[in-house]
Amino acid sequence: MPSLLPSRDTVTAAGLASSGRRVIEIESRALDALAARIDGTFSDACRLILASKGRVVATGMGKSGHIARKIAATLASTGTPAFYVHPGEAGHGDLGMITDADVVLALSYSGESDEVLTLLPVLKRQGNAVIAMTGKPQSTLAREADIHLDVSVPAEACPLDLAPTSSTTATLAMGDALAVALLDARGFTADDFARSHPAGSLGRRLLLHITDVMHAGDDVPRVSEDATLSEALVEMSRKRLGMTAVVDSRQRLVGLFTDGDLRRTLDNAAVDVRTARIAGLMTRDPKTIAADQLAAEAARLMETHKISGLIVVDDAHRPVGALNIHDLLRARVV
Template identity: 80%
Template sequence: MPAAAQPATDADSLIASGRRVFDIESQALSAVGARVGAAFAEACRLILACRGRVVATGMGKSGHVARKIAATLASTGTPAFYVHPGEAGHGDLGMITDADIVLALSYSGESDEVLMLLPALRRQGNTVIAMTGRAHSTLAREANVHLDVSVPAEACPLHLAPTSSTTASLAMGDALAVALLEARGFTADDFARSHPAGSLGRRLLLRITDVMHGGEALPLVGEDASVAEALVEMSRKRLGMTAVAGPDGRLSGIFTDGDLRRALDRGVDVRGTRIAEVMTRNPRTIDARQMASEAAHLMEQHQINGLIVVDEDGRAVGALNIHDLLRARVV
């Protein structure tokens, strides 16, 4: 018997396979995108009017997609969660209230575990939005709204593994989330509030007062203090700088490690010289009410490592350096 052909493992063949997947899935997305119409708008209107949450469900790969769609909806202003259809038939159905909308995913539209939920959902009065690849399937017929995510072909050459179909379902879920986000007037601040631990959340939520050193931790001396006294204050507060206040209590300058090196290069007597003679006047400052991200921008723009925080009267109320922003993961 002739020997079986060996799979091609050279670079050109592997690259061609990868690119073919992108081509096939791009065509699938174009086909599904062209079908976004009245049913999509109705699904959005139903979700916007929902008094409860969107409950996404699906088996297998559709279940993974449903879980991701629920997460995306929840993070963009539409309360949502995922329920495994198999577990729902054994008690988790109690998580679904009559105020909820069910988003059911099944590419075939015939997944037994999903179909078994329909009678109970119908009795409870739930609206069902189906996402399938077969407009005449049981799930599509029984749903209040059907979103058609059928694709011309799977990227899998065996036409077995869900590839293009799961990509299309994910994209339809993203389309729902974005359309709902825009309809609700969801803002970047709203997004940040649901992502406080993420980098965007930290940039949009953390204020100067959340990261600055204030009160007893603020390095501060008066203009009449000696350089030596300023050094003691800098050493105790460990910020590499100290604010300098004038007779009226307003900030008049800043003294940093860099100022110290320059003063020593000039042979300044640290015990006999007033800090006012060697400090940097009119330093860069930031308002206590601003965002921590703005402090990061100022430091980067002016190539400095620290800032004095002032109130509306120009009095020093805090200090922060680049290490504080790094610890807060603002930069």
């Protein structure tokens, strides 16, 4: 059986790279042409969505369906409630997912996809506003929609002019433009984004507080300022955070003793480790953090000051918690 792969003699690295660059150049020209169409009609589409009491329902068949699904996901994650409905399934019951308050975003480059066009009469009777994205301004979908966004391209990047390439790129870019314009109009913030991405790294950085990661109660290492070095070492070993808070008679933080302090103490021949008091070895006025601050702020403090642990204090400067870099790593804050 002959090989289906092209001969190595006919495929060169330069030829493959040239093909790849040609695709990027063609799609770049398509996006340049698209930018000129971000005009009053685009603004009307944004205002229609902003005024809606419902959601954006994106739909499309084939490659347009894949792009519609991505646009819906981008809208939903940037402050505009949205979801995707397959037009074929919509004709068999999923239309019930669409309320009369929703705006329908219908994608079809030809503007003549039967499955999408079949939905139009029902959507019109229900009172849904329809925004269409097509590459054919004279198509049925473009004419029947309340607003038409032109995503036509000079050429597909496919040399056969068959596979959707430039057209899907342009349609996706138009969807991104909608999402970001709506984000700006709503005053959507990074905190808002994090709330819809609680499992992502951004969500963890923006939503996780010190109280979520710190050790509290009996797990906080602490000794009095008149404790001996050996007593401090026992406390550090028991709590396993590589440090211990040092407190006065009113339980206020006066210092911190860490593994690093221990190494420096052992290097000092003048210190008798059997009788030394922790007050003379500790770091005074250590960096601290409040329990209501973000865990990301603890990571910033540790990085800035080249430290690996922090004591969490209340308004009276009493230790209420402790955390180290390993706690932040486990919480995937860093």
